[in-house]
Amino acid sequence: MISVKDVSYTYMTGTPFEKTALKNISFDTAQGEVLAIAGHTGSGKSTLIQIVAGLIKLTSGAVEIDGLTVADKKIRRLVGIVFQYPEHQLFEETVERDIAFGPRNFGLSEAEVSARVEEAMRQVGLEAGLKNLSPFELSGGQRRRVAIAGILALKPKYLILDEPTAGLDPLAKENLLRELFGTVKRSGVTIILVSHNMEDIARFADNVIVLAQGEILFKGTPRELFAREEILARAGLEPPPITQLLRKLNIDEQALTLDEAEKIILKRRL
Ligand SMILES: Nc1ncnc2c1ncn2[C@@H]1O[C@H](COP(=O)(O)OP(=O)(O)O)[C@@H](O)[C@H]1O
Numbered sequence: 617m618i619s620v621k622d623v624s625y626t627y628m629t630g631t632p633f634e635k636t637a638l639k640n641i642s643f644d645t646a647q648g649e650v651l652a653i654a655g656h657t658g659s660g661k662s663t664l665i666q667i668v669a670g671l672i673k674l675t676s677g678a679v680e681i682d683g684l685t686v687a688d689k690k691i692r693r694l695v696g697i698v699f700q701y702p703e704h705q706l707f708e709e710t711v712e713r714d715i716a717f718g719p720r721n722f723g724l725s726e727a728e729v730s731a732r733v734e735e736a737m738r739q740v741g742l743e744a745g746l747k748n749l750s751p752f753e754l755s756g757g758q759r760r761r762v763a764i765a766g767i768l769a770l771k772p773k774y775l776i777l778d779e780p781t782a783g784l785d786p787l788a789k790e791n792l793l794r795e796l797f798g799t800v801k802r803s804g805v806t807i808i809l810v811s812h813n814m815e816d817i818a819r820f821a822d823n824v825i826v827l828a829q830g831e832i833l834f835k836g837t838p839r840e841l842f843a844r845e846e847i848l849a850r851a852g853l854e855p856p857p858i859t860q861l862l863r864k865l866n867i868d869e870q871a872l873t874l875d876e877a878e879k880i881i882l883k884r885r886l
């Protein structure tokens with residue numbers, strides 16, 4: 617379990633540029649859940665996940681992961697973090713070498729490294745035949761998957777994704793989300809998904825935390841959140857288009873997916 621207790625964080629303390637990015641943040645993850653962190657740009661999402669992953673030093677409050685503090689180097693094996701636009705960090709000559717980079721650094725045997733590369737490629741839906749290509753011969757969506765596979769090959773128990781679909785075309789985005797929240801989730805990994813896309817949250821998150829100006833405005837299920845228009849408005853977020861459509865039709869029921877909306881609308885027409 618990731619347990620965040622009363623975490624606050626201020627950038628450039630004591631300077632004229634001082635900026636409080638997080639205020640009294642507390643939450644726990646449940647095993648195997650997808651926990652979304654939603655919020656407008658500048659609400660503190662990236663700061664929060666970097667603190668959770670131990671990349672920004674805590675100054676106030678506490679973070680524990682499976683009972684270890686974030687200062688403990690052992691958590692690096694537990695937590696995998698995928699930054700925004702992770703494909704910008706690809707640097708090896710081949711897809712295989714890029715994905716294998718982390719596991720090789722862990723000192724695993726070559727047989728284990730190969731097995732992990734194959735499995736990670738399968739998990740993100742990359743064909744094995746792409747292994748020997750340069751990442752630069754791939755499409756943007758495929759490069760993103762290579763970068764994510766490199767993190768999955770470390771077999772993290774907790775996977776943190778910062779806006780994983782930002783900048784992808786709709787088809788690439790859809791494929792990536794399906795793989796991540798199908799294959800990867802089924803393998804039991806707990807996922808923290810940073811997103812301001814309410815549609816993705818509606819479809820894939822078990823729970824959601826809404827941040828606004830560094831504070832938690834809401835914690836609950838996506839369904840509960842989309843019933844709270846005032847919270848979304850305060851956070852500067854829009855409900856998913858499907859939810860908005862039902863409201864426009866004056867239908868007082870809630871749908872998170874197209875299928876649910878279709879059932880509700882068809883039922884009314886009969
Ligand atoms: N390295 C930094 N130095 C100073 N201020 C920062 C830094 N990184 C982020 N901030 C500020 O902290 C706040 C939260 O930023 P961030 O965590 O990046 O939000 P989000 O990921 O939700 O867009 C913003 O006001 C941002 O300008």
Ligand SMILES: [Mg+2]
Nearest residue numbers: 661662663778
């Ligand atoms: Mg961010």
